[in-house]
Amino acid sequence: MSYTHGLYKYDLVADKGDxxxxxxxxxxxxxxKKPWKYRLFTEQYQDGQVDIFAGYIVEEDKVFYVAFDEVGxxxxxxxxxxxxxxxxxxASEANLLEDYTFDRAFRQHMSDTEAEEQNETSSSSPVEGQ
Incomplete structure (x- = not known):
């Protein structure tokens, strides 16, 4: 884990593999009204500023992780x-705390990144027959 220095929208840098x-x-x-529900406010963040959110639930002393592209x-x-x-x-509709691990958020982020890269590659490829 590395801590940032300067005016960045993220707090930490996590090193996972490469x-x-x-x-x-x-x-x-x-x-x-529903003490088992918690919310992260994310409206101040734009694409490319944060990869993963780590949500800390003080009352439970637990952390959950969610990829930027998944939060809305x-x-x-x-x-x-x-x-x-x-x-x-x-249970199938809810975002359950037990499901939101760092590994899950990492896989989601990598999947989203690969999809974006494929879209960029296909949109920049010349159209056949032109």
């Missing part, structure tokens, strides 16, 4: 309920 990832650490805010432009919600406490439908 990849350096920009990680923004954020406190997850608890929903007052405004916020990301996480559910701390145990999968066994939910109906199958709700």
């Amino acid at each position: 990849e350096l990832l920009r990680v923004q650490v954020k406190k997850a805010n608890q929903n007052n 432009r405004n916020n990301f919600r996480i559910n701390t309920k145990d999968r066994t406490e939910m109906s199958d439908h709700n």
Whole structure:
């Protein structure tokens, strides 16, 4: 882990294999009406500034990780309920804390990066027959 120095939108650099990832650490805010739900506010970040968010849940002393491309432009919600406490439908629809590991976020980021690179390559290739 490396700490940044300067005006950057990320807090840490994680070294995973041959990849350096920009990680923004954020406190997850608890929903007052549904104390098992937490939210990260992400509207101040733009593509290319952060690779992964690390959400810290103070009340549970737990961290979850989510790739930038997965959070959307405004916020990301996480559910701390145990999968066994939910109906199958709700469990399949919820972003469960237990599922959001660093390895999962890393795989998601790499998948998103590869897809973007393929799109750039295919859009810059000359069209056959012209």
